[in-house]
Amino acid sequence: MTNQHLWQPSRRALLAGILPVMIGISGCGGGASGALGKDALLTVTQLLRDMFPHRSLAAALYASAAENIATNARGSARTALQDGLDALNDSSSGAWRALPADQRLAALQKIAGTPFFNQLRFSGLVALYGNLNVTRNFGYQGPSWEEGGYLGRGFNDLNWLPDPK
Amino acid sequence: MNYTSNSNSNTESFAISNNDSTIVVIGSGAGGASVAHELVVRGFPVLLLEAGQPIPVDSFVQDDVAAFRQLSWPEPRIATGNWRAATVAPESPSWTVQAVGGATLHWNGLAFRMQEHEFRPRSVYGNVEGASLIDWPIALADLAPFYDRAEDKLGVTGTHGIEPHDANNNYKVLWNGARAVGYRNMSNTRLAINNMPRDDRAGCIHLGFCNQGCKSGAKWTSATSEIPKALATGRLDLRTGAMAVRIEHDGRGKANAVIYRDAAGKMQRQKARLVCVAANAIETARLLLMSDSAMFPRGLANGSDQVGRNYTRHLAGAAFATFPMPVNMHRGITTSGVVYDEARHDPSRGFAGGYLIEACGLAPFTVSSLLDPSDWGAPNAAFMEQYDHMAGVLINGEDMPRADNRITLDAERKDSLGLPVPRVHVDEHPTADAMRAHWTKQTDALFRAVGATDVRHAVPALAAHNMGTARMSARPEDGVVDRFGRAHEVPNLFISDGSVFPSSSSENPTLTIVALALRQADYIASALKRGEL
Numbered sequence: 001m002t003n004q005h006l007w008q009p010s011r012r013a014l015l016a017g018i019l020p021v022m023i024g025i026s027g028c029g030g031g032a033s034g035a036l037g038k039d040a041l042l043t044v045t046q047l048l049r050d051m052f053p054h055r056s057l058a059a060a061l062y063a064s065a066a067e068n069i070a071t072n073a074r075g076s077a078r079t080a081l082q083d084g085l086d087a088l089n090d091s092s093s094g095a096w097r098a099l100p101a102d103q104r105l106a107a108l109q110k111i112a113g114t115p116f117f118n119q120l121r122f123s124g125l126v127a128l129y130g131n132l133n134v135t136r137n138f139g140y141q142g143p144s145w146e147e148g149g150y151l152g153r154g155f156n157d158l159n160w161l162p163d164p165k
Numbered sequence: 166m167n168y169t170s171n172s173n174s175n176t177e178s179f180a181i182s183n184n185d186s187t188i189v190v191i192g193s194g195a196g197g198a199s200v201a202h203e204l205v206v207r208g209f210p211v212l213l214l215e216a217g218q219p220i221p222v223d224s225f226v227q228d229d230v231a232a233f234r235q236l237s238w239p240e241p242r243i244a245t246g247n248w249r250a251a252t253v254a255p256e257s258p259s260w261t262v263q264a265v266g267g268a269t270l271h272w273n274g275l276a277f278r279m280q281e282h283e284f285r286p287r288s289v290y291g292n293v294e295g296a297s298l299i300d301w302p303i304a305l306a307d308l309a310p311f312y313d314r315a316e317d318k319l320g321v322t323g324t325h326g327i328e329p330h331d332a333n334n335n336y337k338v339l340w341n342g343a344r345a346v347g348y349r350n351m352s353n354t355r356l357a358i359n360n361m362p363r364d365d366r367a368g369c370i371h372l373g374f375c376n377q378g379c380k381s382g383a384k385w386t387s388a389t390s391e392i393p394k395a396l397a398t399g400r401l402d403l404r405t406g407a408m409a410v411r412i413e414h415d416g417r418g419k420a421n422a423v424i425y426r427d428a429a430g431k432m433q434r435q436k437a438r439l440v441c442v443a444a445n446a447i448e449t450a451r452l453l454l455m456s457d458s459a460m461f462p463r464g465l466a467n468g469s470d471q472v473g474r475n476y477t478r479h480l481a482g483a484a485f486a487t488f489p490m491p492v493n494m495h496r497g498i499t500t501s502g503v504v505y506d507e508a509r510h511d512p513s514r515g516f517a518g519g520y521l522i523e524a525c526g527l528a529p530f531t532v533s534s535l536l537d538p539s540d541w542g543a544p545n546a547a548f549m550e551q552y553d554h555m556a557g558v559l560i561n562g563e564d565m566p567r568a569d570n571r572i573t574l575d576a577e578r579k580d581s582l583g584l585p586v587p588r589v590h591v592d593e594h595p596t597a598d599a600m601r602a603h604w605t606k607q608t609d610a611l612f613r614a615v616g617a618t619d620v621r622h623a624v625p626a627l628a629a630h631n632m633g634t635a636r637m638s639a640r641p642e643d644g645v646v647d648r649f650g651r652a653h654e655v656p657n658l659f660i661s662d663g664s665v666f667p668s669s670s671s672e673n674p675t676l677t678i679v680a681l682a683l684r685q686a687d688y689i690a691s692a693l694k695r696g697e698l
Binding site: 050051052053054056105108112113118121122125126129130135137138139140141142143144145148149150151153154155156157158160161162163164 | 227228229230331332333334336337338340341351353369370371372373374380381490491492493495496497498502528529530532533534538539541542543545546549550551552553554615
């Protein structure tokens, strides 16, 4: 059976401006590349490491998550991100990311719950926990279509409790 | 799924001309597709308007974020009030779908009947202060035969001789925990997901992605059942990308046309003899409110001022627990079983109505997005690292209707079509916190009874089940439609979705929406045969 691909992904691009909190894509476009400076990228990387500290994750995964966030932050979202990073550095009398771990965390505690923090946290969830290369480390196996589902691949293999009657 | 593959039965060429004998159904989800299908098989041609496009089954994406983007309703809705959506998702407070099949594409397949007492909430719960409860104008006995037909149509496990699925890992944890805390009523039946191939649908292969669109086609959706069947009759004219924006009426107050924006962006005026609206409770109310006129200054069929009011979702919760031994909850059916014991009315718990505890195996991203945002850093990371040792549940609890929890039209903000953006206002009933506290305690005990080392509780922000905004009522002043979903004030206007629910009950709404639609279609067909309507 051939399929008529009437569904048009481009139409869904509308979502980018509508669900910023839910899917972590902010702003309605209009910005240029959206790329942050190198220092800002390193700061976002360190923020992700402190917000989501997983020893089992390679440093490159945090760096690519930070790049992902920087690329998706366009227009006003990019400004908000840069402003938040600047404020964090200002309150740290210099470079926040150069502080010792306990002082970095103390500075984060102070901004927890702010829109900047919440947006970055949510973007971090998407960029890290939405990435199978990250969650595979926690035992998640992800898409199963190509493997024929989890039928015959452990959907009911839990054996440390009795089966329901 | 291929909407043009039925060309040997002439569906491709079937088109309804713009004449005033046309039955127009708006929305192709559970309610609209069921009504449309029932009418075409009885010989009545139907024009079905769907704002979205078909999404072929094989293009569903097994990724939570990508699927959310693929399926979601693309226009903004403004959330206000004290509910969590207003702060967490102020522009998208409800996850609804814009596509052929509507919310049946993302539903879990949980197909429950409402309980007998839940049709009489005003009588059974009494005068709950701050709630706008009324009894349903129908009883369970009125709906029972249609529930029976709906269960057959949807292929619901545990009914009509349909075998349940094998218990999956997540349900094993729920069942054992439930038994350990003294619950007695647990089941993994009542799923509209094929165990074995049935009714032209495949058997489940436990993909683990039910909400993202079932790629195997085992889950019932109107897009894979009612719509292709209706097309095969040669009497369905399905117009996709067609967004209804206004229902017009004649000088006697009967609906006589639907204005819609077609896929090319052109406005069309389709004449109609009868209109069924099934656009999901937010959009249904919005459409009626946008259809105001000199005769109906507050919106079509809204002399009672009840259109948009009494909006309910379900009180939703989630809990995730980690164990010393592996669970792997992501393997297989997302909501794989249920505890019914708390779905009773027991005012000693401090709230009216009850809640279901539903096994729910979500992917890491969705788990992480549900966890308390104030949890971050090392404790949260350690919890997520135990993902393969994690079990999860969702809670589905009865939400008290309130007159001022309502859909209105924003006075200034317009969507991309230039239509007023709907505002969704919810101030939760004061007893909502009591219900949440109760299920938090119960699910905590349930998981710890089977050895959980950590239990995290969450309040999902997005409403999934929208109900109540055009409720059915015995007295016209209490609601919008009668016991058949027929507008009290507009005799040829029907509402065919969850908007008609006077109360949310504790059950997921889809089976009730379908049963009501089947009952409504019988009523419409009889009336048409008698020459009424």
